[in-house]
Amino acid sequence: MVAAPQKIVISGYYGFRNSGDEAVLQSILIALKRQADSAGIAIEPIVLSIDPEWTIATYGVKSVHRMKLGEVRRALSESSGLISGGGSLLQDVTSSKSIPYYLGIIKLAQWMGKPTFIYAQGIGPLNRKLFHPFIKSVFRKCKYVSVRDEQSRKLLQKIGLAAEKIEVVPDPVMGLSLPEGEAEAITESSSLPVIGISVRFWEADRRELNAIAEGLRQASVAQPLHLRFLPFHLPSDNEASRYIMELLGKDIEGNGGRVSICENAVHPQHMLREVEQCDVLIGMRLHSLIYAAGRRVPLIGISYDPKIDHFLDRIQCDPVGSTDALESKRLASEILHLLREGATWQQERESLISMLVQEAEAPAKKIAQYLSHKG
Numbered sequence: 001m002v003a004a005p006q007k008i009v010i011s012g013y014y015g016f017r018n019s020g021d022e023a024v025l026q027s028i029l030i031a032l033k034r035q036a037d038s039a040g041i042a043i044e045p046i047v048l049s050i051d052p053e054w055t056i057a058t059y060g061v062k063s064v065h066r067m068k069l070g071e072v073r074r075a076l077s078e079s080s081g082l083i084s085g086g087g088s089l090l091q092d093v094t095s096s097k098s099i100p101y102y103l104g105i106i107k108l109a110q111w112m113g114k115p116t117f118i119y120a121q122g123i124g125p126l127n128r129k130l131f132h133p134f135i136k137s138v139f140r141k142c143k144y145v146s147v148r149d150e151q152s153r154k155l156l157q158k159i160g161l162a163a164e165k166i167e168v169v170p171d172p173v174m175g176l177s178l179p180e181g182e183a184e185a186i187t188e189s190s191s192l193p194v195i196g197i198s199v200r201f202w203e204a205d206r207r208e209l210n211a212i213a214e215g216l217r218q219a220s221v222a223q224p225l226h227l228r229f230l231p232f233h234l235p236s237d238n239e240a241s242r243y244i245m246e247l248l249g250k251d252i253e254g255n256g257g258r259v260s261i262c263e264n265a266v267h268p269q270h271m272l273r274e275v276e277q278c279d280v281l282i283g284m285r286l287h288s289l290i291y292a293a294g295r296r297v298p299l300i301g302i303s304y305d306p307k308i309d310h311f312l313d314r315i316q317c318d319p320v321g322s323t324d325a326l327e328s329k330r331l332a333s334e335i336l337h338l339l340r341e342g343a344t345w346q347q348e349r350e351s352l353i354s355m356l357v358q359e360a361e362a363p364a365k366k367i368a369q370y371l372s373h374k375g
Contacts (some may be wrong), residue, residue, distance in 0.1 A: 008045055009083070010048075010083045019234075020285055020290075023173045028083065029061065035367070044061075046063065046075045047059070048075075050065070081114050083119045085146075086120040086122065090125070119146060120360075122152055125306070140161065144363070145166050148170065169363055174359075176269070193204055193279040193280070194255060195282065197283075198283040200284050200285060200304075201282050203324060209244050212302070217251055225252070225335075226259075228260055230274055232264060266375045281299045302323060314352075315350070
């Protein structure tokens with residue numbers, strides 16, 4: 001007799017059409033399926049989403065509205081546990097409401113007697129110390145806690161969580177793969193080197209976007225390039241991309257180059273294909289850099305948040321600059337350098353990246369093993 005699937009609720013920043021967070025969800029779903037098969041069990045995910053209909057249509061899984069308490073409670077009551085993550089859920093920079101919401105979902109599951117699992121989260125920044133005891137209290141009751149970098153582990157230890165309770169793992173998106181048979185798909189051919197560009201608004205005066213535009217212009221004077229803008233968060237990243245495109249005007253095309261933008265890559269694997277076709281990727285968005293590393297595309301990170309620096313450090317890279325201090329000349333020089341030495345960049349990091357890709361499914365493996373023994 002085949003055992004019934006074990007339902008697992010997944011909580012995160014899902015359904016908002018943010019390519020990075022959607023990639024986290026896709027990666028978790030793939031990893032859970034693979035590890036459940038290996039453990040000889042069936043797992044049925046239920047995703048908490050701001051747009052359940054879209055999530056159902058996109059991933060083919062069950063979904064309920066993340067803000068409708070009745071639906072959330074019903075999903076948890078029918079489940080074998082809750083996964084919280086991944087991504088930067090527990091931080092108070094973008095909003096003071098994020099931490100109470102995500103901790104509240106975990107606490108609700110614990111009140112209902114459900115095992116809870118923290119899946120490769122990036123913790124912090126935590127500017128309000130009043131949140132520290134709440135995080136400590138909730139995390140101490142979790143069956144498994146994993147974070148995506150050493151800095152998150154240290155922060156959790158600082159607020160009182162025992163070191164032995166925390167596992168440091170790669171971001172789940174390091175394990176994201178293309179569907180079988182699509183790894184070599186090329187959506188657009190070009191004889192020009194393709195520079196992928198993932199930008200966002202950050203500085204109020206847009207100094208970073210101005211500097212990026214000037215760096216791209218300088219690099220294009222030295223060598224004709226195809227500048228391919230890749231918005232990860234819609235629609236704001238579209239606007240940031242088009243801001244730079246307007247600054248560039250016709251200069252790039254006048255030098256034999258090309259400028260284009262991919263505005264319809266909502267599904268993570270669509271964007272992953274776009275990134276794979278780049279010769280170099282310039283990224284402000286964390287997951288644009290993770291996509292590039294996973295596909296072995298030489299990358300240039302621009303720091304606006306510690307999470308960028310933490311990831312770059314894991315693959316032995318330094319940011320080319322920060323949003324408040326970015327030199328156009330240095331950016332142009334790094335683009336041209338990686339176009340020349342891309343193969344060397346890949347060779348120097350192959351073993352390190354391969355290890356991160358392999359380790360990215362560690363949380364899914366732990367969860368599948370727990371559920372298999374429980375069942």
